Structure formats: C-alpha cells, structure tokens
Amino acid sequence: MQTAIRPASLAEKCVQALTLEPGGALRYHPSWLDSETTGLLYSEFLDNLNWRQLPVRLFGRWVPQPRLVDFHADPGVAYTYAGLKLAGDGWPVTLARLRDAASAAAGVNFNSVLCNLYRDGRDHMGWHADDERELGKNPVIASVSLGATRRFLLRPRMKPREARHEILLEPGSLLLMEGCMQHHWQHQLPKALRVKSARINLTFRAILDAF
Ligand SMILES: O=C(O)CCC(=O)C(=O)O
Incomplete structure (x- = not known):
C-alpha cells in the first residue's frame, strides 16, 4: 500500500516557534499529519523499511546503536556519522511523498x-x-x-550543559531545526522506560554534493 499525504500548513496557528540563544531556531507542528495518515504511515514504514541495528564507533569502540535504522537518499548521496557510512539507492514511493511534503514545509x-x-x-x-x-x-x-510520543531534549554545547528545553514529539508532528542551532545546541531522545510501544522518526536532510 502507498499512503497518500496531505499535511497541514505550517502557517497554521498551532505551530510553536522557539528562538534559541545564542543561535538557532525550532518550529514544531504537533499535528502536521492527520491521525489516519499518521497510523497508515507508521504501519507501512514499520512493515516495509529495512530496519537494522548497525554499529557506530564511539570512544574508539564499535558498539550497536540503541535503536534500529534505515537510510534512503538519491543514488550517489551518502551520509556518514560516528564512522557509519550510509549510501543512498533511491526512494520507496511513500517515503518520497513524505520527503516532498517535508521539503515544501521547510523550503529546502x-x-x-x-x-x-x-x-x-x-x-x-x-x-x-x-x-x-x-x-x-x-x-x-x-x-x-x-x-x-517521546521527549526530545536540548542542551547548550557550552557549559553548563544542563537540558534547557523539552518538546514532546507527538505522532504526526513535524519539527524543523534551523539556523545555526547545530553549532550551539545538542539534542537527545532519552530513554523512557514506561513507554512500551514503538516510535518511528524520520529526519530529512539535504546532503551537499561536495562530499
Ligand atoms: O528520534 C528523534 O526524534 C531524534 C532523531 C535525531 O536526533 C537524529 O536523527 O539526529
């Protein structure tokens, strides 16, 4: 099945915007997708993506990531983090539709x-x-x-590094991280031992040609 996608506009009032000091910005739309579409996408991606527990290099050791991952991109586009290189090989139809909707929302x-x-x-x-x-x-x-639903935390890269902002990432939501946020802030998705069900997160990125 290939789920159709009709996201809400980011111009709607329910978008929350956060300007970060000393730099960066977040825009959060809790109900960017309606609940029916959200459920259909969740089932389709859970069943059809190629979920794997891949190792990353941390402090000189290869360790399994504490989650499963998959990666899709235009052919020839690759992304490397923590020693793990992921290479693109095209797009499943529904993921491409969601990419187009996210691109339109973000202007990227x-x-x-x-x-x-x-x-x-x-x-x-x-x-x-x-x-x-x-x-x-x-x-x-x-x-x-x-x-x-899971908690998403932000802390400054400079000390003191306590978490300063928290957003509850709800199903069907869209979070945009923008500006110089990645220079000044770190983020994490902490453990939540009371949560017994699964969550899928899709982070769309624009990878430059030069690498
Ligand atoms: O699962 C999330 O919401 C966080 C994902 C994330 O931080 C990342 O992919 O860099």
Whole structure:
C-alpha cells in the first residue's frame, strides 16, 4: 500500500516557534499529519523499511546503536556519522511523498532521510548535534514522528550543559531545526522506560554534493 499525504500548513496557528540563544531556531507542528495518515504511515514504514541495528564507533569502540535504522537518499548521496557510512539507492514511493511534503514545509530540497525505529522506551539516542560537514554550515533538518510520543531534549554545547528545553514529539508532528542551532545546541531522545510501544522518526536532510 502507498499512503497518500496531505499535511497541514505550517502557517497554521498551532505551530510553536522557539528562538534559541545564542543561535538557532525550532518550529514544531504537533499535528502536521492527520491521525489516519499518521497510523497508515507508521504501519507501512514499520512493515516495509529495512530496519537494522548497525554499529557506530564511539570512544574508539564499535558498539550497536540503541535503536534500529534505515537510510534512503538519491543514488550517489551518502551520509556518514560516528564512522557509519550510509549510501543512498533511491526512494520507496511513500517515503518520497513524505520527503516532498517535508521539503515544501521547510523550503529546502531534501535528498536523504535517516529513519530511526525505537522499539520501546529502552531504545534511545544520546546527546549529539547534526553537524557533519556534508550537511553544510547551517543545515535545516525536518523531523517527522510516528508511533509513541517521546521527549526530545536540548542542551547548550557550552557549559553548563544542563537540558534547557523539552518538546514532546507527538505522532504526526513535524519539527524543523534551523539556523545555526547545530553549532550551539545538542539534542537527545532519552530513554523512557514506561513507554512500551514503538516510535518511528524520520529526519530529512539535504546532503551537499561536495562530499
Ligand atoms: O528520534 C528523534 O526524534 C531524534 C532523531 C535525531 O536526533 C537524529 O536523527 O539526529
């Protein structure tokens, strides 16, 4: 099945905007997709994406990531993080439709998507910034959430590094990270042991040709 996608406009009033000091911005639309579309996309991606637990290099050791991942991109486009190189080989139809909707919302032509499957609240993602060179100086990243609601935390890169902002990423939501946010801020998706169901996150990125 190939789910049709008719997202809400970002001009609607329910968009929350956050300007970060000393730089960067977030825009959050909690119900960017309607609940029926959200459910259909969740089932389609859960069943049809090629979910794998791939290793990354952290502090000199290869360790399994605490979640499953998949990657899609235009042919020839590659993305490397923590020693793991992911190469694009085209787009499944529904993922391409969602990419086009996210591109229209963000005003950026995304050419890749990193897909994360958090099987339950034990799966997580640690503190990091999306600051790989191939994303360019001030990347715009569009993050679509499906499935369980999870907390998304932000902390400054400079000390004191306590979490300063928290957003509940709801199913069907769109979060845009913009400006120089990745230079000044880190983000994470912490463990949530009470969450027993799965969550899918799709982060659309524009990877530059030069890398
Ligand atoms: O799952 C999330 O919402 C966070 C994803 C993320 O931080 C990333 O892919 O860089």
